[in-house]
Amino acid sequence: MIRIVIAEDQGMLRGALASLLELESDLEVVAQARNGEEALAFIEEYxxxxxLLDIEMPLKSGLDVAEHIRERGLPTRVMILTTFQRPGYFERAVKAGVLGYLLKDEPSDRLAEAIRRVAAGYREVSPELAFGIMRDENPLTEREREILRLAGSGLAAGQIAETLFLSHGTVRNYISEILSKLEVKSRIEAVRLAEEKGWI
Incomplete structure (x- = not known):
C-alpha cells in the first residue's frame, strides 16, 4: 500500500484528489493539508x-515544503502539482529532490500511475512542462538573480552595491546586462518578467 499526504489549499480540489486516489486499491490517503505548515506537520507525523504538494499554498509553498523535507531528511518522495509552467519553479524543484512535477489537469489514471512510479523512485514530469522548460530556460546568472531580487525589494543601485560589497559601477553594469538579456527597458519590467517566469 502506498501511503500519501495531499497538500492543497483549495478544499474542493483537495477532496476530489483524495476521493479519486482512494478508488485505487493500492493507494491510501493518510492526511490532507490546507497549507504548507500543516503539510510538513502531517509528513513528519505520518x-x-x-x-503530493500544490506549488502555491499559504504559509509555505510546495517548494518550501520540499526544501524542508530534503534538509530534514524526511523519508517521503515528493510530487508537485501545478498550473504554472514556470522554469524557475522547476529548477527549484529539481534542486529540492522533487521526483514528480505534474500539471493539475492530468487525467486521474495518469496521476495514480505517476504516484506509483515516484514511490518506486522514478522521475515523472508532464511532457508539456518539460517542453516549456526546455524552451524557456533562465538566462540570468546566480549573481544577476541576486541583484534583481534586491532591486525587486525596492533597493536602489547604491544600496545593492553596499549589501553585496560591490562597487556602484559594477552593480550598474550588472543591471544593464540584466535589461539586455531580458530585452526590457527598466528594472521594474525586468523584475516583473523574472517573477512571472519563476526565475527569481
Whole structure:
C-alpha cells in the first residue's frame, strides 16, 4: 500500500484528489493539508511514501515544503502539482529532490500511475512542462538573480552595491546586462518578467 499526504489549499480540489486516489486499491490517503505548515506537520507525523504538494499554498509553498523535507531528511518522495509552467519553479524543484512535477489537469489514471512510479523512485514530469522548460530556460546568472531580487525589494543601485560589497559601477553594469538579456527597458519590467517566469 502506498501511503500519501495531499497538500492543497483549495478544499474542493483537495477532496476530489483524495476521493479519486482512494478508488485505487493500492493507494491510501493518510492526511490532507490546507497549507504548507500543516503539510510538513502531517509528513513528519505520518511518514507517507509520497507527498503530493500544490506549488502555491499559504504559509509555505510546495517548494518550501520540499526544501524542508530534503534538509530534514524526511523519508517521503515528493510530487508537485501545478498550473504554472514556470522554469524557475522547476529548477527549484529539481534542486529540492522533487521526483514528480505534474500539471493539475492530468487525467486521474495518469496521476495514480505517476504516484506509483515516484514511490518506486522514478522521475515523472508532464511532457508539456518539460517542453516549456526546455524552451524557456533562465538566462540570468546566480549573481544577476541576486541583484534583481534586491532591486525587486525596492533597493536602489547604491544600496545593492553596499549589501553585496560591490562597487556602484559594477552593480550598474550588472543591471544593464540584466535589461539586455531580458530585452526590457527598466528594472521594474525586468523584475516583473523574472517573477512571472519563476526565475527569481
Amino acid at each position: 511518514k507517507p511514501d509520497v507527498s
